[in-house]
Amino acid sequence: MILPSLENIKEAHRRIKSYVHRTPVMTSTQINRISGAEIFFKCENFQKVGAFKFRGAMNAVLLLKEEEVREVITHSSGNHAAALALAAKMAGMKAYVVMPRTAPSVKINAVRDYGAEITFCEPTQKAREEATGILMEKTGARLVHPYDNFNVICGQGTAAVELLEEAGELDILIAPVGGGGLLSGTSTAAKGLKSNIKVFGAEPRNADDAYRSFTTGILHPSVSPKTIADGLLTSLSELTFTIIRKNVDNIFTVSEESIIEAMRLIWERMKIIVEPSSAVTLAVVMENPDVFRGKKTGIILSGGNVELSELPFNQLS
């Protein structure tokens, strides 16, 4: 199995640079005071399509275009779908997208707006993969998997490259982990740039397949996870699991309450909108203050696509 290298990620960065936003790195005096850490937030919620996923999709699509591929397909709970749809549109290609019928309407609308053809399926990994397989046979479109894809992983790693360029020497870098594409790219980039940096994965306790896989050394699939962090429902692949075992120092799991509280903290103090999957990272800091106290900590805020009519804040107040 060939794993991505820092050089692959740097190549991806050069390739996609003119297509992606260089998102800001934000800090919050108040969150630093509350958490005791010194946090640098890489705001991929401001990325095109509102999520880091655009980086990986754009990298994969540009490489397929070089091969003269004209149609791409994927299955995704949302952000990767919008990302592939827009990347294909920008590259002059057609995109097919298989989405669970339970995906937030804001995500469905985004995919439609970017001109992709949507097929709905049941909200299970199996149903997604089956529907995708059928559609691939029918159309001949090339699969761009949301995370089990070398070039997607390289694209995702470019956010960490920018964060480390801007924030300088970090002690710790945290990324959320669902299928593991972001954490794979992030950890490869970070360890390549600074061998003694600690890289942590952040995962909902209610969807702790990556944590269980990491601690046991055996790939555990995600079994009917129930979490507000709807971007983190998927399971690691052999590829992402291998990269994560090699590069990641630890995976922390957090409660649903911590995720909502962290999300509220970011919204209220930073005045930016992040989705629950992003807030899982800050929740790790808040649940483990001793690990992060006084540490320069980078956090990848993965995205900002939330259904505004279904916010969790009422439940707590």
Added chain:
Amino acid sequence: MILPSLENIKEAHRRIKSYVHRTPVMTSTQINRISGAEIFFKCENFQKVGAFKFRGAMNAVLLLKEEEVREVITHSSGNHAAALALAAKMAGMKAYVVMPRTAPSVKINAVRDYGAEITFCEPTQKAREEATGILMEKTGARLVHPYDNFNVICGQGTAAVELLEEAGELDILIAPVGGGGLLSGTSTAAKGLKSNIKVFGAEPRNADDAYRSFTTGILHPSVSPKTIADGLLTSLSELTFTIIRKNVDNIFTVSEESIIEAMRLIWERMKIIVEPSSAVTLAVVMENPDVFRGKKTGIILSGGNVELSELPFNQLS
């Protein structure tokens, strides 16, 4: 009556520069596409205390400090209160704040966190002024009025100075109007820097005292306004009315539905949190597309303090 000049605002800018955030100017391809205008958003929701009000408060407090004043007092529905509390704290002064008992708890907590002493009153302008008068007599603290104050107005104008520096030649500049402090400072700065720029006030139709005053030439007080834009409930003063009549080209009023829709648009597309009072500006653009089509339009997003457990989005979906 002495009115502030561009030079006064530039002096204020030099005075407060090292205390305030230079907030970013953001653009949104999607909102430009939807509105037909080319909009530059000055993001004062990222200002200290989450609102432009910090600029005016800091300017007034620094000038009072030069006079060796040690205690300040104000009445405010929220943002000015937090602003004065923090400005006083940063200047080593004590702040008293009279707040309506209906103010959002997020705003009350912010004022408390900054160390000000709070006195609650009924949510009417008369009750506020009475409570403030009693407290002033008792303590000898100096009043820093939220908008009927020369130095506060000069401070508020500094956001427009930064916006025009950064966005270049604008055709139109819009600011929300409540008591008129922001619109007074904004219009003075804008007309001073570019005499042919159009400056518009944005006001909820349900709190249209500035509109009625502007169109009739007679100062109308705000009578029991009911709007989601809780920062715009106050009435113009003689000072702000005089400045607005001199410098402002028009005041547009908008419906509550438009305010909520504009707020949703900003949250969903820009991934930033703005309060309803800020969204009134974009609502003006959306309700009057012919006025803004193809125009380079500056918008002051005045603040980002909202009660997350009482959001209006459910009502519409």
